[in-house]
Amino acid sequence: MAAQKPAHAPTPASERPHPDVSRRSQRSRQAIYDAALALVVEVGYPKTTIEGIAARAGVGKQTIYRWWSSKADVLLEAFLDLSEQAARAAGEETYTFPDTGDLAADLKAVLRATVDELRDPKFEAPSRALAAEGVVNEQLGREFVTKLLEPSLQLYVGRLRAAQDAGDVRPEIDPRIGLELFVAPLAQRWLQRSGPISHAYTDTLVDYALHGLAPR
Template sequence: MAEKPKPKPTPDSTRRSEKSRRAIYEAALALVGEVGYPKTTIEGIAARAGVGKQTIYRWWSSKADVLLDAFMDLGEQAARAAGQETYEIPDTGDLAADLKLVLRATVDELEDPRFEIPARALAAEGVVNEPLGVVFITKLLEPQLQLYVKRLRSAQGKGDVRRDVDPRIALELFVSPLAQRWLQRTGPISYAYTDTLVDYALYGLAPR
């Protein structure tokens, strides 16, 4: 993992570090969205953030590391904006309602240009660049998918999901359709759509 800036003893230098760190994240996300991953460079990020190249190299060893932290920071900002300390799937006892709520928030995030443009650039690179794809999926996407695993396990404990179901596969029935429509533009995205996915996944396509 990338090293985080270490706060210096004085409040002023801490503020300066925090300001630089934020400028670097914003520059990295903007640049990758504009020119794509292959043409994004540490030099380009530094120039755009108005910091020296060495400031970046002091904290991160590669552009992949900068982008990884920038996306993690974006996720933390979104969680804070939603009034959460860490991102969690609610467990109100109503599985369908809890899943629909989280998927509606995901629809909003996927349509937010601050997330969408850099995330598309990185996702595109991950499709053809296996080592990068694996790192970003493992560190950014999989931890989010594990929140669904946890929520589905809780539902299995209460008898709301069959016990012979593998939660890691089950979550894909509602997460992957949304991901594919977003990535490949195979269809429109809306709350009604993600609500429908949850209902179909929980109750099945065959008559009961």
């Protein structure tokens, strides 16, 4: 008869379940993302600190500095994660641009959604912080454009090219410049708070822009 292991005998280390380090790291990252975004909304970017993020997330400062070099880097990654979550909540892996065959309607729908996002405090505060920091922090500014702005702008480029193929936009138009006719005024008004942003405002931008882009 085989010998029985005493009930009180400790389990050998080789038989103990190993902690899932990757899952724990992901939980910590998400807590840090949530803390950074929340603090920027509550106290503003200038008063948000690595120490404050760490305390809010329940992690040590060294954990944050192991992954990021500054609060700006934390916020950028947190905002990227927030954008991805918003896309998944909408049932998409990434944002897409509608193509119903009606260019004006498609542009107005996207810009209306953009207005709603820009007026949502959880998006507005980090967006403004990153845009402002990107002006004085060249590296962050490049990353902000590359990772956040350019992918969205390329969706506009693709939709305008499809409109050119359909004969709704003149073939000699550069889509990358054409999109700025409605995106740039909205961004400037929002950043400088030079006037209200609304669905009616962006609808008007689209109408004005398409008057210039349409075939003669």
